[in-house]
Amino acid sequence: xxxxxxxxxxxxxxxxxxxxxxxxxxxxxxxxxxxxxxxxxxxxxxxxxxxxxxxxxxxxxxxxxxxxxxxxxxxxxxxxxxxxxxxxxxxxxxxxxxxxxxxxxxxxxxxxxxxxxxxxxxxxxxxxxxxxxxxxxxxxxxxxxxxxxxxxxxxxxxxxxxxxxxxxxxxx
Amino acid sequence: xxxxxxxxxxxxxxxxxxxxxxxxxxxxxxxxxxxxxxxxxxxxxxxxxxxxxxxxxxxxxxxxxxxxxxxxxxxxxxxxxxxxxxxxxxxxxxxxxxxxxxxxxxxxxxxxxxxxxxxxxxxxxxxxxxxxxxxxxxxxxxxxxxxxxxxxxxxxxxxxxxxxxxxxxxxxxxxxxxxxxxxxxxxxxxxxxxxxxxxxxxxxxxxxxxxxxxxxxxxxxxxxxxxxxxxxxxxxxxxxxxxxxxxxxxxxxxxxxxxxxxxxxxxxxxxxxxxxxxxxxxxxxxxxxxxxxxxxxxxxxxxxxxxxxxxxxxxxxxxxxxxxxxxxxxxxxxxxxxxxxxxxxxxxxxxxxxxxxxxxxxxxxxxxxxxxxxxxxxxxxxxxxxxxxxxxxxxxxxxxxxxxxxxxxx
Numbered sequence: 115x116x117x118x119x120x121x122x123x124x125x126x127x128x129x130x131x132x133x134x135x136x137x138x139x140x141x142x143x144x145x146x147x148x149x150x151x152x153x154x155x156x157x158x159x160x161x162x163x164x165x166x167x168x169x170x171x172x173x174x175x176x177x178x179x180x181x182x183x184x185x186x187x188x189x190x191x192x193x194x195x196x197x198x199x200x201x202x203x204x205x206x207x208x209x210x211x212x213x214x215x216x217x218x219x220x221x222x223x224x225x226x227x228x229x230x231x232x233x234x235x236x237x238x239x240x241x242x243x244x245x246x247x248x249x250x251x252x253x254x255x256x257x258x259x260x261x262x263x264x265x266x267x268x269x270x271x272x273x274x275x276x277x278x279x280x281x282x283x284x285x286x
Numbered sequence: 287x288x289x290x291x292x293x294x295x296x297x298x299x300x301x302x303x304x305x306x307x308x309x310x311x312x313x314x315x316x317x318x319x320x321x322x323x324x325x326x327x328x329x330x331x332x333x334x335x336x337x338x339x340x341x342x343x344x345x346x347x348x349x350x351x352x353x354x355x356x357x358x359x360x361x362x363x364x365x366x367x368x369x370x371x372x373x374x375x376x377x378x379x380x381x382x383x384x385x386x387x388x389x390x391x392x393x394x395x396x397x398x399x400x401x402x403x404x405x406x407x408x409x410x411x412x413x414x415x416x417x418x419x420x421x422x423x424x425x426x427x428x429x430x431x432x433x434x435x436x437x438x439x440x441x442x443x444x445x446x447x448x449x450x451x452x453x454x455x456x457x458x459x460x461x462x463x464x465x466x467x468x469x470x471x472x473x474x475x476x477x478x479x480x481x482x483x484x485x486x487x488x489x490x491x492x493x494x495x496x497x498x499x500x501x502x503x504x505x506x507x508x509x510x511x512x513x514x515x516x517x518x519x520x521x522x523x524x525x526x527x528x529x530x531x532x533x534x535x536x537x538x539x540x541x542x543x544x545x546x547x548x549x550x551x552x553x554x555x556x557x558x559x560x561x562x563x564x565x566x567x568x569x570x571x572x573x574x575x576x577x578x579x580x581x582x583x584x585x586x587x588x589x590x591x592x593x594x595x596x597x598x599x600x601x602x603x604x605x606x607x608x609x610x611x612x613x614x615x616x617x618x619x620x621x622x623x624x625x626x627x628x629x630x631x632x633x634x635x636x637x638x639x640x641x642x643x644x645x646x647x648x649x650x651x652x653x654x655x656x657x658x659x660x661x662x663x664x665x666x667x668x669x670x671x672x673x674x675x676x677x678x679x680x681x682x683x684x685x686x687x688x689x690x691x692x693x694x695x696x
Contacts, residue, residue, distance in 0.1 A: 135604075139603060139607050142327045143327075145328065146323075146327055148329050151329045152331040
């Protein structure tokens, strides 16, 4: 060959052109009648309870959720561990204290744009207050809507992540 | 102006409008079909968001392309850059003028239309925009014009990828035009006429030409793929090597025009395959369709569309089955396989036609076609046996003896 192409030595059967083409065409034709693998997103969604192919992992780490106690107050005691551990430095916490000496957060804001969703905040929280959520639909109309304040974090209802369980490393 | 001429002009304009509309709408829908077929072959759904089942997707695409910004490369040759999409688009559309899409319609009218005077038409109106006596010669001439658009697009863009794409398009067109032209000579020999109407009539009398002229069909089909720059021969726009080839620098509607031209070319090549080798609008195993009448015209048009759609589907099927050829393989296939094959086939057909007609004295077109079909059957076994040995494209017999005889691993 003029431009010095290396010709692979293959068994004769495999360099058959017509037969190979027909075989390929039969394959593609068969595929036309297979079941479709597409998940049609807005109609079908991955959920945590989903047992099918589109199940979303319970260890998924999405946007945060602050849990509340029975009186509707946030469980956070403003210990300051989560802003300390946060590698992205996205948690803003200003602690306050009430008459009984209970600490509570005056300001608790998470900048979801800066967050890297490592889940350390959930892991470090002694009160099981802040959690990363099993949730992925985060679209907003403006950038400022992505700084979640305490009220917003508390009002989220999506399931929270189980994170990685060392006793069950494969999630079985 | 006499009423007959006016009637002829009126009918021609109507046919033009009809064919133009059908081609443009058809091309739009073909873009959707291509995406759907590709999706199905890959176990996907394909576009299904716009309109019922995605039917309005082409409209959305068109709207988007019209509203998009047109960009011009700073150093492009403006005139040619603007001209190129039109140059590839127009020949593609021109070709649709000579394809007969239904049985001739007997018409007999003589009506006065107010100040315009009388319109008259008597006789069988051929259902083709221009019933050219030069038939497929026109198709061969015009189809190779399309490459000017591509080559000029590549050159005027002043971009290396576009230039390489245009260059490849030219080389490819030259290589395959020869094989294509040669593959049509047996058709000419058998029908004795280049007019497409006569070729269809000939096939109705005998067999569809795919049987007596199988190799012509084979070579024509492959060259057709190359002429329309479809995979596996889409080297002018090979994404993996040339970004987008000749239309790298084009945006918005000008890019769309190349797209429309490509699909219009696909339609034309498929229509040519149908007309030359699959009886055009002929309904097989009956002569009822040749008698003429409105019902016959409509039904034959339907049959033509069915055959056409099969070949268009076939083109897409091949596209999503085969990978792209390497450039030297493409040239080797054109010059070393298809051209000698077409040339040898002309000789075979000449000899067998002479033998069938003179020493054997077979006069019936059906028997003659059957005799040629038998010759073809032998040829199919020989040629595909030979190609299947893998000896042709590798270009040397050396490898055959050197190749280890491997057992296929089950």
